[in-house]
Amino acid sequence: MSVISTKRDGDILVVTADNPPVNALSAQVRAGLADAMAQASTDDAVRAVVIRAAGRTFFAGADITEFGKPPMEPSLPTVIDAIEQCGKPVVAAIHGTALGGGLEVALGCHHRIAAASAKLGLPEVKLGLLPGAGGTQRLPRVVGVAEALPMIVTGAPISAAKAQQVGLVDRLVDDAALDQEAIAFARSVISDDHPVSSARTDKLAETPPGFFDAYRTANARRIKGQDAPQACIAAVEAATTLPFAEGIAKERSLFKSLVEGDQSKALRHVFFAERAAARIDNLPEGTQPLPIARVGIIGAGTMGGGIAMNFLSAGIPVMMVEREQAALDRGVGIIRKNYDATAAKGRIKPEQVDQAMGLLSTSLDYGDFADCDLVIEAVFELMDIKKDVFGKLDAICKPGAILATNTSYLDVDEIAAATSRPEWVVGLHFFSPANVMRLLEVVRGARTSPQVMATAMALARRIGKVAVVSGVCHGFIGNRILAARTREANALLMEGARPAQVDQVVLDFGFPMGPFQMGDLAGLDLGWDPEKSSSATIREVLCERGRRGQKTGKGFYDYDEKRNRTPSPEVDAIIADFAAKSGKEQRMISDQEIRERLFYPMVNEAALILEEGIAQRPSDIDIVWLNGYGWPAWTGGPTFWADQVGLDVIVAGLQTHADRLTDFRLSPLLQDKAAQGCRFNG
Structure with missing residues (x-):
């Protein structure tokens, strides 16, 4: 079946994309759209066109797998130009998401009609890029610079309602009625003038003097050191100072520079690394996750409450147990306060607060965990306390219930040994604040069953976490590497x-x-x-x-x-x-030495973690540090950054500083890769 099909509805040509899962604008899709526009232009019986998509979404963007490869014709800009230059009105019927190249296609259309639930955006900046098919030139012409620039620089999508408000969408309709409404709308504008985005200048004239300099100043801290946001601003500014064709040339030049640059390569690495992290090595074929209908949580403090919110927000009932009623009441109050604050910012509706809180039950009795499918402890970080808790859970929880520890450092296997069911014990290391931080380290014990691992990873996706599998060691992946940096930071203080x-x-x-x-x-x-x-x-x-x-x-x-x-x-x-x-000599220490002393040992520790099989793959380490510790995404994470620096440079630096490094042991894996001119990633 073709990824692009056409069908006549009277005098309306309906062009349908069907390229699962997200209708990415692959070369085949682009060619199909070009052919469809040629058909529309030459068929006298066609008086208007509707471009729609099958499945769960409109075009959700370019095909990222084509980046870095020889270009395949027709290019997306060529296809969008063909849409815009069609002598008959073309209507985009948007549902799901119109993102990146998808929104650029919609901007090439003369009209846009959207399902009320749709979202529209240009997220290329998140891959270290800018919209490269006219988005930086057409969007400001359609909605004005003040609305377009934040969309392009932040990459954040907007709702269909907001899109209608700013003039990006002509009409909103119920989701179920989109197709018929789009056809009717196309028929209604056949005799009208067809607005061409590239020809508009009215919105550009509204740009106040000094707007771009003021925007750069206001956002300087947030975009510092990042190439793509700066390029986005320059491209949009070009839309206000150059004719459309010259603005497009400027956009293409900036795009080419970005796509060939290290920052975009790093961010594209992150994109694929996050997807790779969801895979569990050595999982028997056909392993299915268990259903989790009710979760128990021990502890109503900051961590326990934050963990609870993840499940409540996902519609999963939670039983929270504390030792004292006052602590329980305080914890519930904080959960409610956090939800109310989120609602006050408009991120959720007040009724969603009530729905979430209605799923929360509390108790002072461990016995109320008896019907839970998963119990997570968030108690004090002492082994004796953890083992005592797991001994009690073992006696109370039903067969087949998963017992999880939120420990940050401790030996999950030793905790599991306190039960008669170590195969049902797993580490779920949430990061604080647990209701905000995306990272979840799923710690696989020596006897944790494949089904428990599959369940933990599936549940992580369900509650919106980025999960990474870790083996058992002190600190797992993230905190073990953090400890290496902390040791050197403290040592540097002692030296001056x-x-x-x-x-x-x-x-x-x-x-x-x-x-x-x-x-x-x-x-x-x-x-x-x-x-x-x-x-x-x-x-x-x-x-x-x-x-x-x-x-x-x-x-x-x-x-x-x-x-x-x-x-x-x-x-x-x-x-x-x-x-x-x-007796440490105090001396002046250069910033370069500090940088090497902090970051090179982190890379070495990452290599040791890989040698020992604690992490499944180098990119998993990057995902941990990007999502849990604030490592700047545009450098790709510790292992990708090391690849860019050169592993031989890292090893040479470590050897130079070896006498000053604390508890240092050079990783044989790192040394071997450096000697062979290899990389961690690819």
Whole structure:
């Protein structure tokens, strides 16, 4: 069956795309659309055209698998030009999503009609690109620069209602009526003038002086270091200063530069890596996930409440158990407050808040977990406590119930050994705040069954998480690599660097915050026991002096009432005292050395993790750090970044700094790949 078919409805030619799953604009689809437009132009019986799509969506974008390959004709710009230049009105009938090239096709049409549930957007920037088939030139002409620029620079889609409001869509209809309404609409405009997006200038004339400079200034922090947003702004600006044909040439030039650049290659790596992460190695063929109809959660604190919200928002009933009623009430109150805040921002409807809260049950009795299909503990991070909890769950939960630990570091196999059913035990490491962070490390124990793994990964998708499989080791994938960076950050302080310098290097790399900022935000007293504190580390002394982070107004930094940070002379003195006692020479340390000392050991730890089989593939490590720790996506993650730097450069740097690195052991895998001129990825 052809991916593009045509059918006459009286004097209307209905052109239908059917290229599952998302009607990507592959070469075959483009050729079919070009042929359909040629048919419409030459058939005198056709007086108007409707372009629609079968399945669950309109064209959801270009075929990303074609990027980096020799171009195949017809190009998308050529097809869109043919649509726009058709002498008969062409109507786009949009349902599902019209994204990227899909929206560019719709902009080439003379009219757009959309199902009320549809979304429209140009998300190319998320792949380090810009809309390369006229989107940066046509969208501002249709809706104005003030509406078009944020859509293009952020890549965020808008609702059909918003699209109608700004003039992108001519009419909204009920989803079920879209096809017939589109045909009727096409018939109604046969005798009208056909608006051509590329010929419009009225909206461009509304652009206020200095608009683009003001936009760059207002968004400087968010787009710092990223090529694609800057190129998007330049392309849209060209739409206001150049004739359409010259603006298109500018767009194509910018697109070519981006698609050949490292940042887009990195972001395309991320796109495919996220999909690869969902696959479980060594899963027996035919393994099916178990149904999860009810989830139990132990603990109503920050983590337990956040975990609960994931399931409640997905429509899954939750039983939450705490030891004390006050803690339970406090936790439920915070969940409600979080939902109300989200509703106040318009992200969910008030009735959705009530629906979610209506799925939450609470108890002080573990016995109420008896009918749960999955129970997740979110209790204190001590092995004895975890094992006690799992022993109790083993006695209470029904056969076939999955028992999950939210531990960040501890040995899942040791926890599983506290039960008579280790094959039903799995690690589900959520990241805080659990209702916001996308990452979920699914920790496969030595005896975790394939069906439990399949269930965990399927459930992760159901609750909107990006799941990555990890083996059992201290800290799993993410925290184990974090520990390598933290060791070196602390060592650098002892040698003469200061927290602000170390953090600035990390910020300049593209992270949202540095290691010492992150410590202050999380609280330096996490895991600190005042009764056992012995002034043995800088962190202990800070806690002993009440410098416990932002919550106390001082930690590694001093904070004002707005939580703005400034370097602390007291902390500098504490560091100098520790350095003197250790005999460490204080010296000036360059930013380049700090960068190498922080990031090269992370790459080495990633290689050790791969050697040991803790991670299934290098790209999984990238997904963990991108989604859980703020690694800048436009660098692709630790292993992709290392590939770009060169593994030989990484190894040479590690060997140069070896005498200063803490607990350092060079990965044989990394060393071998470097020697052979290989990469982690491909």
